[in-house]
Amino acid sequence: MLRITENDGKDLREFHKVCPQAKEIGFGRLFRSPSLFEDVIKSILLCNCTWGRTLKMAEALCELQFDITQNNLGRRGVKRKLMFPKEREDGSVVKMLGNFPNAREIGDLDESYFMKRMSPLLGYRAKHIYKMAKDIHNSGTLSIVMRELEEASEKRLDGNVGILRKQSRKIESIATV
Incomplete structure (x- = not known):
């Protein structure tokens, strides 16, 4: 966007x-990104890896979102049906991807399911991403901090990134990555 x-x-x-x-x-x-949550998660995905690896991790999260929305992953993360890969009329196979997941979609998943599925792909980032999504989804407090951070980022800071850094440190998942 x-x-x-x-x-x-x-x-x-x-x-x-x-x-x-x-x-x-x-x-x-x-x-x-359309939301600060997505910007923050994508920034976490950029930490300590190559661009190609970052893209693979983002793709894995989009696949998860596709499963969540199309396959009715419930709170326990149990799949009812699998919708991809999908075969085209010409016989070629296309892999279906969802959108980037929002905090509610990740936060609604059972932690053990998310960690089992995403830890091999996201590594140490998985626990930070899940915690942030869960905190935003379950707590108005973190949502307020995220909103304040987004508002501060939209103001002209004239090169003073200290304000953003200070506000982002309030969010444990950002501060510890």
């Missing part, structure tokens, strides 16, 4: 005036 503030848009237009070649190739547009 593309999310640019008015100030970002103004800065981008000014930059494109100075460097028209950048405008021609579409340089300078920023992509962010």
